Amino acid sequence: MSEIQRVLADAALAWLGNAVFLAGATGMLLWLDWRLFLAAAALLPPAIWAIVVYRRRLVVRVRVMRERSAGIGAFLIETLRGARLVAAANAGEREAGRFSRLNDAFVAALTRTQRLSYLAGGLPGILLSASTAVVFLYGGSRVIDGAMTLGTFTAFMAYQIRLIGPVQGLMGLYTGLGAARVSLRRVHELLDEPVEVEDPAQPVPLGPVRGEIVFEDVSCGHGRGADVLDGFALTVAPGEVVALAGRSGSGKSTVADLLVRHLDPDRGRILLDGAPTCATSPWRSCGRRWRWWRRTPSSSTPRSWRTCDPTRVRRRTGGPSRRRWSGRGWGTSSRRSRTDSTRWWARRAGRSRRGSGSAWRSRGRSWPIRRCWCWTRRRARWTRRRRRRWWRRTRR
Amino acid sequence: MALFDPEIRRGFAYVLPFKGRLAVILLLNLAGTALALYVPFLTRTLVDDALLGADMDALVRVVVLFVLVTAASFVLNFVSGMRYTKVSADILFSMRVTVYRHLHRLSPRFFATCWCATWNASW
Numbered sequence: 001m002s003e004i005q006r007v008l009a010d011a012a013l014a015w016l017g018n019a020v021f022l023a024g025a026t027g028m029l030l031w032l033d034w035r036l037f038l039a040a041a042a043l044l045p046p047a048i049w050a051i052v053v054y055r056r057r058l059v060v061r062v063r064v065m066r067e068r069s070a071g072i073g074a075f076l077i078e079t080l081r082g083a084r085l086v087a088a089a090n091a092g093e094r095e096a097g098r099f100s101r102l103n104d105a106f107v108a109a110l111t112r113t114q115r116l117s118y119l120a121g122g123l124p125g126i127l128l129s130a131s132t133a134v135v136f137l138y139g140g141s142r143v144i145d146g147a148m149t150l151g152t153f154t155a156f157m158a159y160q161i162r163l164i165g166p167v168q169g170l171m172g173l174y175t176g177l178g179a180a181r182v183s184l185r186r187v188h189e190l191l192d193e194p195v196e197v198e199d200p201a202q203p204v205p206l207g208p209v210r211g212e213i214v215f216e217d218v219s220c221g222h223g224r225g226a227d228v229l230d231g232f233a234l235t236v237a238p239g240e241v242v243a244l245a246g247r248s249g250s251g252k253s254t255v256a257d258l259l260v261r262h263l264d265p266d267r268g269r270i271l272l273d274g275a276p277t278c279a280t281s282p283w284r285s286c287g288r289r290w291r292w293w294r295r296t297p298s299s300s301t302p303r304s305w306r307t308c309d310p311t312r313v314r315r316r317t318g319g320p321s322r323r324r325w326s327g328r329g330w331g332t333s334s335r336r337s338r339t340d341s342t343r344w345w346a347r348r349a350g351r352s353r354r355g356s357g358s359a360w361r362s363r364g365r366s367w368p369i370r371r372c373w374c375w376t377r378r379r380a381r382w383t384r385r386r387r388r389r390w391w392r393r394t395r396r
Numbered sequence: 397m398a399l400f401d402p403e404i405r406r407g408f409a410y411v412l413p414f415k416g417r418l419a420v421i422l423l424l425n426l427a428g429t430a431l432a433l434y435v436p437f438l439t440r441t442l443v444d445d446a447l448l449g450a451d452m453d454a455l456v457r458v459v460v461l462f463v464l465v466t467a468a469s470f471v472l473n474f475v476s477g478m479r480y481t482k483v484s485a486d487i488l489f490s491m492r493v494t495v496y497r498h499l500h501r502l503s504p505r506f507f508a509t510c511w512c513a514t515w516n517a518s519w
Contacts, residue, residue, distance in 0.1 A: 004491070005484075005488050008488055012480075013421070013476070013477065013484075017425055017428070017429050017473075020426060021429050021432065021433060024429065025436075032440075149444050150448060151439065151442065151443035154440065154443045155437055158435075158439050181401050184403040184404065184406070190499065191495060191498055193498070193502055195498075195501045195502060195503075196502070197501075197503055223505065257503075257504050262503055263505065
């Protein structure tokens with residue numbers, strides 16, 4: 001997407017401007033003196049060829065350089081995260097050697113890129129200077145002979161000097177279009193991905209939901225190897241609490257996915273209060289009261305529900321839990337993502353870690369940490385409001 | 397030619413709803429470029445009529461024209477550039493929303509096998 005953005009935002013309009021300018025300037029040069037234009041244009045094709053060739057090479061070199069730079073970053077993250085392992089294996093020196101080799105490879109790539117970038121700018125520049133020299137020589141002789149006025153000659157030079165910018169701009173867009181094409185292909189691959197689970201066009205209306213769930217001889221696979229569920233049967237009475245326990249890969253998550261229709265079974269059917277879920281649209285109509293969640297919370301998971309065990313499919317009967325999970329590690333959250341959901345936690349942590357308030361402040365906080373009564377009262381007010389909202393939602 | 401690539405052509409589907417706004421930007425940009433093209437031509441009048449002809453009026457005329465044309469060209473390019481930035485952001489957002497909606501309709505099977513599991517900030 002960033003490639004498409006680059007082409008869309010920066011290059012496309014510039015391309016149009018450059019193309020029009022190039023055409024217009026060429027027209028003006030021809031109109032001013034076509035003989036001089038032909039003399040000047042003789043060296044233009046090799047100059048354009050040099051720009052194209054070197055730019056293409058430069059793109060490859062820059063990519064290699066970026067990859068090597070990213071490699072250094074990845075190495076650092078990997079080895080620093082696994083610092084204990086490195087120390088335990090007494091591999092500090094070996095890792096330092098690896099780091100040094102990665103750095104050498106990066107410096108080599110950087111040097112080659114730099115050399116190529118000088119050549120990419122210099123060679124076409126020399127050819128165009130030669131072209132300018134031709135214009136000086138031939139145009140000057142025409143001015144001396146009186147075949148051309150000095151003003152025309154000056155204007156010709158002004159147009160010729162301005163010609164190279166648009167040519168380079170157009171070449172840049174050509175390269176950018178290539179990158180955008182690859183990105184667009186990825187986008188189209190995604191859009192071509194068929195939707196497996198569709199809501200029925202005419203869903204059977206559901207009455208008031210009691211909550212009886214029946215899995216009838218359900219089989220489901222993920223297209224790789226044997227089916228995860230084969231002939232699975234389960235009946236859950238309304239209000240019943242069910243725990244699914246099993247080894248990793250035994251199909252617990254698949255059951256939950258089937259229940260909320262993230263998947264449709266290959267065989268068998270799932271009934272909610274006697275109605276097949278694929279004929280009704282139960283999760284749209286009562287999605288507020290039926291939820292599916294995992295251990296890792298997402299931004300759309302209600303914060304009050306993030307404390308549950310992943311192996312259980314349960315129906316909530318109480319109010320929101322008092323315990324909450326901020327959902328992010330301390331070190332990984334950016335300042336922006338900390339805006340609402342984790343700011344409360346930040347305050348709480350700031351209050352509980354009285355001694356280490358400066359560490360939090362150094363993360364870029366501009367407001368002072370206030371550990372006075374008002375946060376406690378405000379927090380209590382928020383909690384009350386949250387509970388009221390939850391109560392209203394579930395009763396609706 | 398990259399512009400006639402099927403992927404690029406398919407991508408134009410996102411651009412079409414914005415064709416009215418893009419046409420206005422196109423006209424503004426063309427006007428700005430035409431004015432920018434006129435500036436070097438002024439040097440001919442400057443040298444031939446004003447300098448070699450020793451005409452003070454022509455000199456003032458050329459300088460005033462130069463300033464006006466440069467300023468107008470800048471304003472036109474600025475306006476078209478700003479408007480274009482907005483339109484291009486809208487086009488990209490419409491594309492992102494389309495993909496985002498589609499991704500939400502896909503099953504967990506897709507996410508279990510897709511290369512997009514490795515996506516990160518590029519989105």
